[in-house]
Amino acid sequence: MAMMICEERVASPDDGSRATGARGESVPFTPASTERLLALIRRLDGESDPVLRPHIARVVAAITALRAVSALTPGSWTHDLEPVAGSVGALVMTRAADAVADLAAAVLGDHAVIDFGDPDTIAWSEFILGVPVLHVVGCTDEFAHAAIAGRGLGLSQR
Numbered sequence: 001m002a003m004m005i006c007e008e009r010v011a012s013p014d015d016g017s018r019a020t021g022a023r024g025e026s027v028p029f030t031p032a033s034t035e036r037l038l039a040l041i042r043r044l045d046g047e048s049d050p051v052l053r054p055h056i057a058r059v060v061a062a063i064t065a066l067r068a069v070s071a072l073t074p075g076s077w078t079h080d081l082e083p084v085a086g087s088v089g090a091l092v093m094t095r096a097a098d099a100v101a102d103l104a105a106a107v108l109g110d111h112a113v114i115d116f117g118d119p120d121t122i123a124w125s126e127f128i129l130g131v132p133v134l135h136v137v138g139c140t141d142e143f144a145h146a147a148i149a150g151r152g153l154g155l156s157q158r
Helices: 002-010 031-043 053-071 082-112 123-135 141-152
Strands: none
Touching: 031 053, 031 082, 031 123, 053 082, 082 123, 082 141
């Protein structure tokens, strides 16, 4: 029974924000957080760091995917995936938040969790440590995967 309630919540045809709690009160992932991260990267001269480039590329790809999924409207989903649009949106959003948190952690190193008094560094600690919660808020990623496989693709739920 709990799985069914959870599955319906994740699979609701919205942008994934209700399934992940992204109403602003508990989820720190917003467009402003990525802008703030870009400012931090520039301030710390991270743009030219070859170690950070793969992280930056993952953030760009993840945010592009998130914007593409968010732009889909009812009726624009193919293969009868509209019933699981919320699950898809939730998974894409959590992957984008993961990419941003990974980049922030890579840029800041131990400054992300130790307060050295530098501006806009320790503030990222809550974000970095809070992003894993997105995978379990409302339901787990596994429930979203099951909803997509079963309700969206018609595959066996075994």
